[in-house]
Amino acid sequence: MLLLVLNVLFVLIAIAMIALILMQRGAGAQAGSGFGGGASATVFGARGSSNFLSKATKWLAISFFAITLFMAWYATRQAQPVVQQDLGVMSSVPQAPAAPSEGAVPQAPAPTGSQAVPAPPQQQAPVQQPQPAPAPQNEQ
Numbered sequence: 001m002l003l004l005v006l007n008v009l010f011v012l013i014a015i016a017m018i019a020l021i022l023m024q025r026g027a028g029a030q031a032g033s034g035f036g037g038g039a040s041a042t043v044f045g046a047r048g049s050s051n052f053l054s055k056a057t058k059w060l061a062i063s064f065f066a067i068t069l070f071m072a073w074y075a076t077r078q079a080q081p082v083v084q085q086d087l088g089v090m091s092s093v094p095q096a097p098a099a100p101s102e103g104a105v106p107q108a109p110a111p112t113g114s115q116a117v118p119a120p121p122q123q124q125a126p127v128q129q130p131q132p133a134p135a136p137q138n139e140q
Contacts, residue, residue, distance in 0.1 A: 003071065010067050017060045024053045 003074070006067055006071055010064070010071070013060055013064050013067070017057060017064060020053055020057045020060065024057070
């Protein structure tokens with residue numbers, strides 16, 4: 001419920017900020033008239049005073065960032081690690097057996113009877129070295 005209220009407020013603040021920013025006059029809006037009118041010192045207007053639109057934009061921006069940070073913090077606090085995933089159709093697919101490590105020797109399953117037969121020792125095939133290719137002969 002809290003996130004729903006914050007999301008609605010978040011969107012309303014964003015729309016209000018867009019509207020207020022578009023209604024404001026830019027700093028260079030009167031720059032063209034300042035060059036011929038003799039008021040070149042105040043080309044971009046006075047900086048000390050701020051009107052209602054700039055103050056409202058400032059407070060909307062502060063509240064926009066505060067809500068953004070709170071919602072991000074709240075989302076990370078509510079996140080739970082996923083323990084069991086529902087795979088849907090893929091849950092019925094059999095899993096492949098794990099591959100043995102490189103140095104592991106596969107063992108035969110133990111006999112179920114009363115006689116235990118030792119597994120025959122495994123022999124490794126000799127490693128053959130590759131033969132160099134014969135050098136090409138130039139025919140003249």
